[in-house]
Amino acid sequence: MTESRPTIETVAARAGVGRGTASRVVNGSSQVSPAARAAVLKAIDELGYVPNRAARNLVTRRTDCVALVISEPGDRLFSEPYFAGIVRGISSAMAQTQLQLWLSMVSSSAERERTGRFLTREHVDGVLMLSQHADDPLPAQVRARGLPLVLCGQPLASDPDAGEMPFVDADNATGGRQAAQYLRDLGRRRIACVAGPQDMAAGVARLEGFREVVGDELVEYGDFSEESGAKAMVALLDREPGLDAVFAASDPMAFGAMRVLKAAGRRIPEDVAVVGFDGSPGGRHSDPPLTSVFQPTEEMGREMTRLLLAQLAGDQPVEAQVIVETRLEIRGSA
Amino acid sequence: MTESRPTIETVAARAGVGRGTASRVVNGSSQVSPAARAAVLKAIDELGYVPNRAARNLVTRRTDCVALVISEPGDRLFSEPYFAGIVRGISSAMAQTQLQLWLSMVSSSAERERTGRFLTREHVDGVLMLSQHADDPLPAQVRARGLPLVLCGQPLASDPDAGEMPFVDADNATGGRQAAQYLRDLGRRRIACVAGPQDMAAGVARLEGFREVVGDELVEYGDFSEESGAKAMVALLDREPGLDAVFAASDPMAFGAMRVLKAAGRRIPEDVAVVGFDGSPGGRHSDPPLTSVFQPTEEMGREMTRLLLAQLAGDQPVEAQVIVETRLEIRGSA
């Protein structure tokens, strides 16, 4: 405890140079003679010098800190592999950086308010946000403060500033198309759809892709949850007992639909083929294992990080939107 | 951009007091007259003053920042609801605080090294660690630097400094007992166990509880993964084709075991009852839904935070170990 950590002054003294030169070496300026640089690096190594972040931030007025806001009500939070994969991707991309990742999970409006108050230049350099709902005020708030921001999931076209929000999303429309086309190629003729909520871009786009191939005769809507999937399936069976395939716009809804189908005596996939959306690992344990449109969550996380870093570097008006590919993962249910 | 954020000097000037008094109000010192306090609070409110964290940290030599290190190799990382629940608990408890939560996910040794270098007083005030493996060097490293630390999961008794590491864990032994007792109460007679790895405290304790009730005639070991569960189940069936119940020390292992059992023509739960450990939501979609020992992950996260805050406050030599209760969640597989 007696010996405190070395400061840059200590390093400079030991290297026999001035504070300025030592600082230049630490920050990788090119305006330093090779001899001076070598001496400073040697001193740093010997002393085990680590720059004091607070002091640096005080003068540079940056924080080297990026917020990851996961804004989702209640239980769904994080329980879905969707979030897990994205967080993993972000974290691994961030690990290549000087940046710290500050985590905030928002599930109540009190937490939302507190987080909103925190998201200022004072505290973070930029914000990554996993937010599903169109009515979340946080993105606009962050945007208004001029903080760099990247969303996960395309904002709805109806959103006033949807056009200028940088985001990363899966190619939901193509995913929906892939599912529908696959079912069609299997020779299925009465193909139904349990669509997602139409106040979310993902819900809209997945249905749109499906509709392009199959049409929208047999569509019921859910909210991505298992329960809503079950309920929609009941309605679909009621409308068309002879249906021979279902595309559900999320894996949980697919699980709910399968439960209802089995209870109604349908064999999967013989009588009714089922395709989900997410490609979640949980689909491997269902009975039968769930065929599903896989979205590369980890890659999405990495892309989000990349977009944010580009904004922070501030070179060019960077590309604002990244769409990553989906692919059909075929298991047992179709 | 022209108008910069107000400093405490601005606040003091506006309130007609000195900088010191303003600072005292901001930091809640009692040594301030009511009149002065009111004036300062008014000024703060009018100016929208927010203290500059970097400047404060520079002088207080604290960071108001806590690291959450999730140290787990490869894919399992975060994909299990186990992690998700704990993170949620930590995050919600931390939201009550001034503290920031810095997230680091460690899956390669390079990342481990980088994180280790970062975990100093310079950067964080304390560390929360979700680490499963006995040979992880990070806890000892953090401990050696005198940083407050709370682990999730009891260190192995063989670990040199296991005794002094504060931790939170589920009552794994009781959980194992609950599962075994339940199977026994169902009238099962040939009860097998797919145990976890014996280099992890959770693996040891769950088996120990099971063994107390059933004995250890029929035990095979896995590593908590689905594949290992399947392999162990094959071995068990080979040793005792007449077994009528299985306790698996993790849900993924239970899924693997169920797959093998079904392939071997056993009906679940009629021929063989299966109980898992985790109580993961995924168990609801398996066929049949998995009966499992539930561990209250969210509560564990909250407890970890509580222990760390107590250490940071540094009042008393705080209680170092918290064991939370498990409970059997009965679904369809047993």
Next chain:
DNA sequence: ACTCCATCTGGGAGCGCTCCCAAGAGCATC
């Protein structure tokens, strides 16, 4: 030998805050 420029260097200033000391104010006691 002189100027001129490019390159490199040292160190003053100051970021916004808390700590702490000395001094002022108010009051009771001698």
Next chain:
DNA sequence: GATGCTCTTGGGAGCGCTCCCAGATGGAGT
């Protein structure tokens, strides 16, 4: 009216860093 106490206050000092300016150095050009 002087003394001693407590409560409150203002502001100097300094945390460790980067920014920036002025000066030193050295080689090229005249």
